Amino acid sequence: MSPPADPASTPGEGTRTPVLADVAELAGVSQQTVSRVVRGSGSVARRTRERVEQAIAELGYQPNAAARALVTRRSHRIGVVAASTSLYGPALTLVGVQEAARAAGYSVTVVMVSDLLPATVSEAFQELRGQSVDGAIAVVPEDASQAAVAAADATFPCVLAPGLDGAGVPDAYWSEVAAARAVTEHLLDLGHRTVHHVGGPVDWAESRARSTGWRTALVEAMRVVPRPVRGDWTAASGYRAGREVLAAGATAVFCGNDHMAIGVVRALTEAGLSVPGDVSVVGFDDVPEAAYLNPPLTTVHQDFTEIGRRCVRVLLGRLNRRVVEPGAVTPELVVRQSTGPAPVVASAAPREDAPRSPVPG
Amino acid sequence: MSPPADPASTPGEGTRTPVLADVAELAGVSQQTVSRVVRGSGSVARRTRERVEQAIAELGYQPNAAARALVTRRSHRIGVVAASTSLYGPALTLVGVQEAARAAGYSVTVVMVSDLLPATVSEAFQELRGQSVDGAIAVVPEDASQAAVAAADATFPCVLAPGLDGAGVPDAYWSEVAAARAVTEHLLDLGHRTVHHVGGPVDWAESRARSTGWRTALVEAMRVVPRPVRGDWTAASGYRAGREVLAAGATAVFCGNDHMAIGVVRALTEAGLSVPGDVSVVGFDDVPEAAYLNPPLTTVHQDFTEIGRRCVRVLLGRLNRRVVEPGAVTPELVVRQSTGPAPVVASAAPREDAPRSPVPG
DNA sequence: TCGAACATTGTTAACGTTAGCACTCGAGGC
DNA sequence: GCCTCGAGTGCTAACGTTAACAATGTTCGA
Numbered sequence: 150m151s152p153p154a155d156p157a158s159t160p161g162e163g164t165r166t167p168v169l170a171d172v173a174e175l176a177g178v179s180q181q182t183v184s185r186v187v188r189g190s191g192s193v194a195r196r197t198r199e200r201v202e203q204a205i206a207e208l209g210y211q212p213n214a215a216a217r218a219l220v221t222r223r224s225h226r227i228g229v230v231a232a233s234t235s236l237y238g239p240a241l242t243l244v245g246v247q248e249a250a251r252a253a254g255y256s257v258t259v260v261m262v263s264d265l266l267p268a269t270v271s272e273a274f275q276e277l278r279g280q281s282v283d284g285a286i287a288v289v290p291e292d293a294s295q296a297a298v299a300a301a302d303a304t305f306p307c308v309l310a311p312g313l314d315g316a317g318v319p320d321a322y323w324s325e326v327a328a329a330r331a332v333t334e335h336l337l338d339l340g341h342r343t344v345h346h347v348g349g350p351v352d353w354a355e356s357r358a359r360s361t362g363w364r365t366a367l368v369e370a371m372r373v374v375p376r377p378v379r380g381d382w383t384a385a386s387g388y389r390a391g392r393e394v395l396a397a398g399a400t401a402v403f404c405g406n407d408h409m410a411i412g413v414v415r416a417l418t419e420a421g422l423s424v425p426g427d428v429s430v431v432g433f434d435d436v437p438e439a440a441y442l443n444p445p446l447t448t449v450h451q452d453f454t455e456i457g458r459r460c461v462r463v464l465l466g467r468l469n470r471r472v473v474e475p476g477a478v479t480p481e482l483v484v485r486q487s488t489g490p491a492p493v494v495a496s497a498a499p500r501e502d503a504p505r506s507p508v509p510g
Numbered sequence: 511m512s513p514p515a516d517p518a519s520t521p522g523e524g525t526r527t528p529v530l531a532d533v534a535e536l537a538g539v540s541q542q543t544v545s546r547v548v549r550g551s552g553s554v555a556r557r558t559r560e561r562v563e564q565a566i567a568e569l570g571y572q573p574n575a576a577a578r579a580l581v582t583r584r585s586h587r588i589g590v591v592a593a594s595t596s597l598y599g600p601a602l603t604l605v606g607v608q609e610a611a612r613a614a615g616y617s618v619t620v621v622m623v624s625d626l627l628p629a630t631v632s633e634a635f636q637e638l639r640g641q642s643v644d645g646a647i648a649v650v651p652e653d654a655s656q657a658a659v660a661a662a663d664a665t666f667p668c669v670l671a672p673g674l675d676g677a678g679v680p681d682a683y684w685s686e687v688a689a690a691r692a693v694t695e696h697l698l699d700l701g702h703r704t705v706h707h708v709g710g711p712v713d714w715a716e717s718r719a720r721s722t723g724w725r726t727a728l729v730e731a732m733r734v735v736p737r738p739v740r741g742d743w744t745a746a747s748g749y750r751a752g753r754e755v756l757a758a759g760a761t762a763v764f765c766g767n768d769h770m771a772i773g774v775v776r777a778l779t780e781a782g783l784s785v786p787g788d789v790s791v792v793g794f795d796d797v798p799e800a801a802y803l804n805p806p807l808t809t810v811h812q813d814f815t816e817i818g819r820r821c822v823r824v825l826l827g828r829l830n831r832r833v834v835e836p837g838a839v840t841p842e843l844v845v846r847q848s849t850g851p852a853p854v855v856a857s858a859a860p861r862e863d864a865p866r867s868p869v870p871g
Numbered sequence: 872t873c874g875a876a877c878a879t880t881g882t883t884a885a886c887g888t889t890a891g892c893a894c895t896c897g898a899g900g901c
Numbered sequence: 902g903c904c905t906c907g908a909g910t911g912c913t914a915a916c917g918t919t920a921a922c923a924a925t926g927t928t929c930g931a
Contacts, residue, residue: 166665168887181910184889192908214642215585216887218576220916226619226641233605240596246595247622256641258619266829279586280617281575304527384718384799408799415802438745440771441776443804529917540881545919553878577917581886 167208176204187212199284218281226256227464228277228285231269233261238355238408238435238453242310245302245457246286253465258282262289265352269491270294274301283469286310286460294351299331306467308460309339321456321477328480329362330405335447335482338368339429340491341478346377347390348414349405359405359433375399378411383459386411395420400428400491407432407439407448414442414487425489435483445485452478528569528846537565568593579642589638591631591655594622597743598768598797599716603671606818607647614826619643623650626713631694635662645829647671649748653713660709665827669821682817682838683719689810689841690723693792696808696843698731699854700790702762707738707772708751710766713871720766720794736760741770746780748773756781762850763788768793768800768809775799775803775848786850794842806846813839846861 169187173180178197185191186201204210218224227250230293231239241291243259250257258271270289270347274297276284284306287294298307336344346363349356360377367374378393380386387409394402395416404410410432414424424430424444432448439446455478466473530548534541537813539558547562554562565571579585592600604620611618619641621634631650635658645667648655659668671675688698697705706823710717721738739754741747746848748770755763756777765771771793775785785805787793793800793809801809816839827834 170887179890181911182600185910188889194909211636211640213580213887214640215576215579216916217579217889218916219574219887219918222916226575233608235598235605240601243620244594244596244622247620248624251621256619256621256637258617259604259608260612260617261605263609276617279572279575284586321930342915349763360900384802411799412802415804415806418804438772441745441749441773443776443779445776451916476630484878531917541880541918542920543880549919553880555879558879574917578919579886580888580917581919781894825897856898 152181156223167210167284168213172201172208172210175208175363176201177434181288191463198287212355224283225254226280226282227461228257228274228280228282229259229288230285231259231261231288232265233263237452238382239310239435239501241453242288242379242457242460245454245459246288246461247412248454248458249458255283255461255465265289265294267296268293268507270297271300273308274298275437277301278305284308286464288457290459292354295354295468299317306464308464308467310460322354324477324479325355326362326365327405328433328482329480331360331362332368332433332449333363333366334370334403335484336429336431336488337372339488341429342491343372343374343375344395344401344403345397345399345406347394347402347409348377348379349382349409351379357403359403363403380405381410382406382408382430384408384412384415388416391416392420395422401430401488402428403431403433405433407434407436407446409489410446410448414446424487427492429488429491431488432482439483440485441449442487444487447485447488449480450483451461451480488505511617515526515802528571529574530571532569533562533565533571535810536569537562556778585642585644586615587619587641587643588822589635589643590618590620591638591639591646592620592622592649593626594743595625595743599670599794599812602814603649603818603821606815606820607649607822609815610819610822611746614817614822614827615759616644616822626650626655628655628657631658632661634660635668637747638662639665645669645825647825649818652685653715656715667825669825671817671821675822683715685838685840686716686719687723687726688832689843690720690764691727692723692843692870693794693810694724694727694730695731696734697762697764697792697849698727702790703852704728704736705735705762705764706755706758706760708735708748708755708763708770709738709740710743710770712740724764739764741773743769745769745773745776749777752777753781756783756789760787761790762791762849764792764794766794767843768795768807771807771809772803775805775807787850788853790849790852792849794841800844801846805848808846808849809844811844812841828842 155401169180169183172183176183178201178261185193185200186198229243229246231243243268258277260276262269262273274285278301285301286308287298288310295309298309301307333344344363346360346361346366349430351357364374375397378390380390387404390409391413394413402413404413410430414430417424417428422428432446435448439448457476463473525552530541530544534545536542539562543554543558545553547559590602590604590607601671607620619638619870623630623638625636635646639662646662647669648659648845651670653659658668659670662668693704705724705728707721709721714719723865736758739751748765751770752774755774765774770792775791778785778789783789792808796809800809820837824834
């Protein structure tokens with residue numbers, strides 16, 4: 150067999166990368182015609198087109214994005230500002246953004262921020278503007294970013310990840326509130342007198358939505374609302390929080406995310422309590438391994454990828470001066486084995502069927 | 511109080527974004543002088559510089575990246591090709607890449623691939639080349655990508671994530687082999703007669719490195735080498751694999767990553783076995799929640815972020831025609847509570863001190 | 872006092888692409 | 902046969918920046 154006869158695969162060392170003019174010369178047409186073929190716009194005779202296409206293939210020509218962006222004022226690139234962590238939610242949202250952007254012919258430039266100070270986030274947006282992206286998505290669903298997004302939006306189109314669209318509270322927010330309510334009610338239905346809460350950082354909108362849903366359900370059912378414990382999304386913080394709610398005598402704990410729930414379960418187990426025998430624990434997000442934990446975790450499933458896709462849809466709509474409604478992605482309660490009936494308090498107390506009476510204190 | 515007197519924050523609707531010429535006119539100098547101030551190169555009189563800087567601030571000028579890239583032939587942007595999943599390792603590596611790139615004044619464009627076919631990966635690199643990035647990093651540590659990277663590297667500088675530098679086997683590979691050996695020896699030292707293995711996809715270099723280390727340790731200790739079971743990194747696949755090794759009567763299982771280990775532990779627990787009482791399980795990667803699982807998982811810690819940083823260092827070095835040795839990041843065995851002494855086989859058998867003799871069959 | 876070296880600034884020509892207009896044909900209606 | 906129309910094509914001027922060179926003064930040693 151002879152060596153592969155693909156000239157494009159061996160550009161040599163001194164060879165300049167081909168430009169429009171090279172293709173034009175080889176095909177014996179003007180640059181403009183080549184440009185028309187490349188962009189697929191305007192009318193080009195079939196024979197000419199074929200000749201040009203062959204020349205392109207032969208030279209391995211690829212249009213220069215910078216030059217195109219310069220003259221078009223469109224880079225076909227969108228920016229994403231994301232929290233530097235590898236949190237499950239943001240990571241998956243990014244996947245969705247990628248997917249949708251690529252499908253629409255856009256590439257994605259990511260800027261990660263290490264902290265969530267307003268200044269840092271603003272700076273990230275400035276950096277993106279400097280990179281001449283067409284628009285940006287903030288996957289930093291933080292309060293801090295809200296102001297930064299609003300400010301940056303004056304300069305170039307920006308979208309906040311959960312779907313907050315500049316004004317008004319996003320549907321996504323209320324979906325999470327509803328899901329958190331469902332979780333709490335599920336626990337109450339199991340006979341727990343009240344539900345403790347291990348929330349995420351208060352400055353995350355998601356955190357607040359979940360806490361709000363939990364509190365609302367409790368208040369509506371006229372139960373005591375225990376003081377929520379705050380974590381930072383990590384299992385380590387969940388562990389610490391777990392020891393706290395343990396000391397508070399909780400029988401049911403709703404956690405702001407699955408990782409914190411893992412930590413809570415650990416703290417409980419270490420103290421000799423069984424989940425769900427003694428204490429029920431619920432997470433949020435439904436990380437892929439949630440179903441395989443010990444015990445399999447009851448949690449709320451979220452379609453983060455879809456959230457990312459919708460962000461792109463909204464942003465791309467904005468670029469074309471259209472307003473696209475993101476619509477809500479409904480999170481769904483997934484009951485597994487970390488939740489169960491409330492433990493019978495007194496040792497030999499007869500099993501009550503529905504201990505639904507308002508708590509004494 | 512009067513409204514804030516910051517003209518930059520309210521560019522209005524019809525205002526064109528300012529360009530070099532605008533700044534030059536306002537400052538009463540030539541474009542070139544402004545350019546020099548912006549780039550910080552060349553010599554500019556102090557007074558002139560101050561005047562220009564003020565004009566820049568007043569106009570909120572920001573250089574146009576596209577124009578700069580066009581003339582400089584440097585976009586100051588690097589590309590990353592990553593697997594579309596939100597796997598812990600790649601996600602964290604990306605964080606490291608981001609961090610280092612940003613520190614060096616580069617921004618990062620990410621292309622995610624949904625599958626790992628050579629054609630798909632090659633296409634991703636082509637797309638990046640079209641985006642005129644200065645270089646690219648493959649965080650798709652897959653065999654398929656290796657060829658694609660090599661091919662793309664002919665066109666523009668590319669680096670493969672674990673540190674494979676075009677030729678030769680990377681240090682990173684051997685580090686993983688060593689770590690896997692350490693795991694296996696740890697298990698053997700605990701008295702297990704052999705160690706079963708739940709590996710990742712065979713076409714991942716990491717997978718093979720880990721499997722190789724495991725096999726080597728077993729062979730050196732003259733133990734039977736059980737047929738490894740393959741998973742796909744997910745807990746679900748680990749669960750299925752767990753049932754297999756269970757049927758094979760394993761007393762020690764080394765998993766290719768933590769998530770599969772979670773699945774294995776689940777399968778074991780479900781079958782009424784205790785970990786580590788009946789079976790010891792080890793993971794790989796040390797995801798943050800590993801320490802809080804039930805039981806806390808013995809695993810191998812990896813500094814993925816550092817790997818990402820080093821990739822950038824190597825790539826940026828390449829851009830400046832320097833060869834930078836990535837160096838190896840040594841993974842470290844973290845012993846927690848999922849590993850313990852081998853169970854005593856016969857009910858009342860006297861406890862052997864070191865059951866190190868070669869296995870019967 | 873003169874010229875050389877230097878610091879500072881300006882002028883001009885790229886970089887690779889696309890938009891806008893102008894041009895050349897052949898076909899078809901009158 | 903003339904005019905109009907449209908398809909197909911080419912020419913020219915941007916887009917916003919930087920590199921290379923040229924043109925100023927300015928300073929300093931001889």
